[in-house]
Amino acid sequence: MIDIYTHRQGEGLTHTQNADVLPGLLEDRDRTTWVDLEEPTPDETVLLESVFHFHPLAIEDCIHGRSLPKIDVFDSYLFLVVQGVLLDRKRHDFASTNLSIFLGPNYLVTYHHQPVLSVRSTKVLLAKSDNVLSRGADFLLHTSLDFLVDNYQPLLDEMDEIIGSIEERIVTTDGKGVLKEILEFKRPLPRLRRVASYQKEILNRLSREEFALVAPGLRIYYRDVFDHLVRVTDLAESYKDMLASALEAYLAIVNNRMNEVMKLLTVFSTILLPLTLIASIYGMNFRRLPLAEWSYGFEITLGIMIAISVGMLVYFRRRRWI
Template identity: 35%
Template structure:
């Protein structure tokens, strides 16, 4: 599935034949955006033939777990960004890489699944809504800005899940809290491994090591960079909160275990005292007057009960119970 959108002086048009790309690239003031979802081998070969992409760049585009980065090739740049979504049913994050080939008058995006930011950015671009202009840099900014803005929505959903976990810590019977905490910490770690390199990508663009944006457009890029810095700080804050929540959970579990051990210890003391009485009268010596008395057995039971009640009252007044 592919979408080829071309902007010329007379407006936008959709092109279905990829063989026209080389001809369109030769036309002045023509801007091309080619979006490919799960491209086939023939489409990848067509990209190499029409755009002249390096085989290593195309290989990076097909990698599922390639880290975010920016690389310079003759005549174009390779940028790998990530779209992040939150799966409410599984309560987990989903990461989808987007590979961008940025040339002088074209943008090629390759993805392995649906990314709504692409359709939204294309619609905004065609209506010129919140897009600085009709340059490749403008479209690239609009797409990256839409992706980064959605990070805040995902992070807010994670924050709500962290609040639920913190409340569940103080509820009895929530043994799955620890697994939820570890899952959240893992998701946040993966999230940070994406946001931090993307921040470096924006930093490279701001330093003009790779000249894509015009000086007047750097303010927009700087705004996205600030958003990524805030996201990194928020992710680190949430990870610290989860670490504190895990410490609290383990502390509560330890206190509950100590309480259980204390109760068992007190009961063992009571039973040991009763066993002492039973052991004395179970020795069966000849000269034990109580053994020959009719009240000997009730006396032994009563003595055990008295000792048990007495110890219980003492433990209760001592706040040990």
């Protein structure tokens, strides 16, 4: 599906889905045009080469959609690949969606195989006001990137909530059943930090005096988005540390529980040791054994064994070993 938004001073914002008007729109240097290709058909993908004359390698990256976030510089345009994210709570992971962007002197082209929330948010904003498109393609790019980075915040909030739940259950349930959850949740955090770091480098370059296609007055806006991504990477790193601490707490609880079991078994073994010794002595096949010929010998021996057991339990209790 193709959506074409165009703005010219005095005409305002117009929207069309007719790709035949693109050559005329691009020739008008006083007009800003945004072309969004969502789940494009092969005929719509051909426009990247036939109308815009983009580099084949950039088009290949768009079609395959497997490239990491990056920014490439061509003669008359910039090519960016960024990634939006969405948390999958059931899998304790997040899905990333590639968004390919071409920034030219008077146009912006976005290409994506799946719906991207930041693109939809930009369209909603355009429906309310044409101010975004009237300020140029570079400002429109900033708006899309700003929405994309803002969408990381719900992901971070949900991650914080899940980690808090894990930490609470470690304490309240002695950590039962959370080890798998901790290990599953640790995997996406380095990937989130890596993706955010790549995009942080993109925003850092856009905020400097490196690209003529970005107006000097807009670089501070890109710097603001860059600061947001710095916060994302910092939070991802802190969540990684929190999960590591949660894992250590879980292992400490397991070890403590194992120590309690071993202590209890040791107490029982220690109590049974003298009783076993007495039983072994009286189990020997000798004729002369103390109390062996006495009619109350069994009861006295049993009483001695009970007294030893009680005495040892009292001693262990006073020493606070049990």
